[in-house]
Amino acid sequence: MRASWIAVCVWIAALGAGGAPRADPATVAPVLAPSVHALGVDAPTAAAFELLLVQEIERLGTPPLVHAATSRPRPCADADCAARRARHAGAPAALLCTLSRFGAKHVAALQVVDVAGRVGWSRRVASPSANGLDSLAVELAAGLAGRRPEHAPSSRPADTERAWTGSGPRVGLFYPLGATYADASRLTSVAFVWRYQTPRFNVESVPVLGLAWGGDLASERGKARDWTLLDVYVTWTPLAGNIGPYLGAGLGLHAVRMERDGGLGDPFQGRRHESATTLAMALGGGVTLFRTYDFQIALDLRYVRLAHDFPEVGGHGGQGLMLTFGVQH
Numbered sequence: 001m002r003a004s005w006i007a008v009c010v011w012i013a014a015l016g017a018g019g020a021p022r023a024d025p026a027t028v029a030p031v032l033a034p035s036v037h038a039l040g041v042d043a044p045t046a047a048a049f050e051l052l053l054v055q056e057i058e059r060l061g062t063p064p065l066v067h068a069a070t071s072r073p074r075p076c077a078d079a080d081c082a083a084r085r086a087r088h089a090g091a092p093a094a095l096l097c098t099l100s101r102f103g104a105k106h107v108a109a110l111q112v113v114d115v116a117g118r119v120g121w122s123r124r125v126a127s128p129s130a131n132g133l134d135s136l137a138v139e140l141a142a143g144l145a146g147r148r149p150e151h152a153p154s155s156r157p158a159d160t161e162r163a164w165t166g167s168g169p170r171v172g173l174f175y176p177l178g179a180t181y182a183d184a185s186r187l188t189s190v191a192f193v194w195r196y197q198t199p200r201f202n203v204e205s206v207p208v209l210g211l212a213w214g215g216d217l218a219s220e221r222g223k224a225r226d227w228t229l230l231d232v233y234v235t236w237t238p239l240a241g242n243i244g245p246y247l248g249a250g251l252g253l254h255a256v257r258m259e260r261d262g263g264l265g266d267p268f269q270g271r272r273h274e275s276a277t278t279l280a281m282a283l284g285g286g287v288t289l290f291r292t293y294d295f296q297i298a299l300d301l302r303y304v305r306l307a308h309d310f311p312e313v314g315g316h317g318g319q320g321l322m323l324t325f326g327v328q329h
Contacts, residue, residue, distance in 0.1 A: 030064040031112060032086050032094035033057075037075035040101035049099055049108070049133050056141035063144070066091040083117035093120070095144075103242065103292025104129050104164065108136045110144065166296065167194045172324030174212050174226075174304070179316045182222030182258035184215025187320075191228060195328055197291075202246065206231040212322075217271070222260040226318070229253040233282060233302075237291075244291040248302070252280040256306065260313040267314060278308035284322075296328040 033054055038046035057065060066089055076082045076096055086094035096111040096119075105128055112121040123143045125136045174187035181187065191210035196203045210228025217223055233250030259273035284302025306318035 029092045030066045032082075032089050032091040033065040033067050034095035034097035034110070035068075035073055035075040037077045037096075037098045038100075039098065041099050041106070045130060045133070046099055049137060050097070052134055052137035053097065053110075053140060056137050057144060060141055060145040062146070079111070079113045079117045079119055082111075082113040083115050086113065087115045091115075097140075099133075103290075103294075105292065106130055106133060106136070108133070108140060110140045112144075165194070165196050166294075166328035167192065168296075168326060168328040169193070170298070170300075170324050170326030172300075172322060174214070174320055174322045176224075176318065176320040178319070179314060180318045180320060181224040181226075182215060182260040182310075182313050183220060183316075184222050184224045185220055187212040187214030187224060187226065189322055189324060191231075191324075193326060193328070200237060202235045202237070202248075202288075204231075204233045204235070204250075206252070217259065217261055221263065222258070222313070224256065224258045224318070227255040228280075229255055229277070231280070231282075235286075237288070242289070242291050242293065244288045245285070246288065247285045248283075250282045252282065254278055254280045254306065256308070256310075256318060258310050258313045258318075262314075272312050274310050274312035276308045276310065278306050281305050281307070282322075294329060298324075298326040298328065300324045300326065 034050065036046045036050040036053070041049075054065065057063075068085070068089060073085065076085060076094075077098070079096060082094040082096040086092065093112050093114045096113050098109045100107045100109075105126060107124060107126045109124040110122065111119050113119055121144070123140060125139050127133060127136050170189075170191045170193050172189045174189045176184055176187070189210075189212040191206045194205050194207070206228050207230050208228070210231060212226040212228075213224070215223030229252075231250060231252035233248050233252075235246040235248030237244040237246040239245065255275070255277050257273065257275040259271065261271050262268040282302045282304045284300065286298060286300035286302075289297040289299075301321065301323050304318075304320060304322055309315050309317045
């Protein structure tokens with residue numbers, strides 16, 4: 001055992017010597033090939049990454065790999081397991097590899113574990129998406145061989161590629177301010193939202209599938225219906241983590257109908273109604289939970305104002321606060 005540990009130490013020292021010539025594979029102690037332990041990654045993706053990693057290590061030739069007698073042993077999750085595998089295979093050390101997923105981000109870790117369970121070399125690399133797993137395999141194999149990656153930096157996805165899309169329903173309440181929206185006290189809001197998301201900015205749109213309605217002529221003397229023809233809302237977040245507060249602003253085109261019964265103090269008497277297609281402006285903020293995951297929850301508060309005054313029903317126009325809860329997938 002002492003001789004095998006000395007061999008592993010000599011090889012690790014050769015990796016760490018800056019500017020030293022690369023070791024001849026014939027003089028480097030062999031290691032047991034890795035079986036990737038996946039956390040949050042589907043089996044086909046883990047198997048493909050394992051194949052890429054093993055092929056890249058074999059292409060570089062350092063260190064020589066010893067393959068397990070079984071076709072594919074159950075992956076090890078800790079150093080003790082890797083040490084037992086190395087002893088069983090008669091190799092001085094084993095490679096312990098894990099591939100984890102955090103939202104869209106993938107993290108790969110590789111360690112050299114000797115037969116006593118000691119970690120002699122380790123490296124961890126990350127990619128913002130599964131598209132960069134090939135470059136992670138190249139980078140880990142190059143580090144293991146004591147070389148610079150030949151093409152990993154150029155193949156690693158750039159920040160501009162870290163974007164994803166989602167869609168889902170959004171429901172909530174709209175509270176008109178003052179006597180707007182024909183003096184209706186509250187509107188129910190339902191919409192289906194499409195979102196394009198980057199680490200710092202989101203663009204969400206509601207084409208046609210948005211409706212707010214409320215009020216009662218008998219009890220409130222007014223009611224309103226606001227149909228979203230198109231809304232575009234852009235948000236910015238200072239945090240790129242799983243909890244992302246944001247600020248946003250947007251414009252939209254709405255088809256609005258208001259109906260109101262005039263009474264004392266009103267500029268008209270009797271029932272009147274008015275319909276118009278008008279510009280809508282919005283300003284607000286909120287928070288997105290599980291922002292880097294496939295499933296997201298959004299809590300949103302925004303101020304909305306219509307450009308049209310609706311003079312036929314009092315001239316107060318439309319403005320108010322909209323509080324909504326939405327899910328995205």
